[in-house]
Amino acid sequence: MSEHVVLNHVDEYLKLGREYDCSDIHLSTAYPPAWRRYGQLSPIWPDHPPLKAEETEKLARSFLGEKEWARIQEKGDIDFAYIGGDGRYRASVVRQRLGYDMVFRIINSQIRTMDEVGLPKEHLIPLTRYQNGLILITGAVGSGKSTSLAAIVNFINEDREDHILTLEDPIEYVFESKGCHVNQREVHKHTESFARALRGALREDPDVIMVGEMRDLETIQLALTAAETGHLVLGTLHTGNAPRTLDRVLDVFPTDQREQIRIMVSESLRGILSQQLVPNVQGDGRVLATELLVNTPAVANCIREGKTYMLPGVMQTGKHVGMITMDESLKKLYVKGAITADELLFRSDDKASTRSFLES
Structure with missing residues (x-):
């Protein structure tokens, strides 16, 4: 030009x-x-x-x-x-x-399926079939959270016969009602805030509520209440992995409420999917790395006792329910030849163990 x-x-x-x-x-x-x-x-x-x-x-x-x-x-x-x-x-x-x-x-106007996005479908689907509870999708800005969330909501839309309500800022993907009746509300356009919309949502008899972003105390509090009172709540947070996500949720609350909130979260959490998009080896696209935490009795125990630092260890032993840490997910991509050693090292949490893995 x-x-x-x-x-x-x-x-x-x-x-x-x-x-x-x-x-x-x-x-x-x-x-x-x-x-x-x-x-x-x-x-x-x-x-x-x-x-x-x-x-x-x-x-x-x-x-x-x-x-x-x-x-x-x-x-x-x-x-x-x-x-x-x-x-x-x-x-x-x-x-x-x-x-x-x-x-x-x-x-993309085309909502992609869980398979197309590359989500761990067999372990995510059971989480979407609960009548209540909280599923969190987390990752940095631009890590594909909206795409994954849309794929999961679309699956629920086809799989269940319920009322889905989405609260977004702004509305990104447009869902057409399939098995479910879907209502979409845009913050600032149809309502003044996520918290206000969530409070209104509870009066609209939804079964599934998608909260575009859980960014403040009031929204997180309302989402937890909704998850406890018989709604399946899907939300996103800008955090890198499952332990950090739980710390972020708990740290929003005043100290005197934390114990009660830990109990609430340990009971209502269904799972946390953390993700990042990693440049591929060819440099002409990106691949999805996912970490999945599923709430088992051992995980609930760590949350209740405030020992989130023990979660990576618990996740190692929870492979049978699909749990995988971000580091393991990145190593798998490297072994498959999808990402470079530099990317693996740059993005892993435990650098020392990743170095010895690369040297072995």
């Missing part, structure tokens, strides 16, 4: 992103237009000059409605689901010192 024309509308960049199999498009002031492909962020055109403030403002105006534009002027940032450029996107626009920054997460 020699003349470096700044395209007139964000849709033109988004179309490119879809064509080249990207996960995100970045249009930021003082940085050239960029995309994230297979986990790597790089400029779309290597010699494109950085975008100027007036160019990003024009691009922002090209797709923001009056309501969104007013909100960004008032609040300084917005997140919402944008439909355009051949599909759905999770759009985030922020106003910063130099100008506007826009990031678009490309949402």
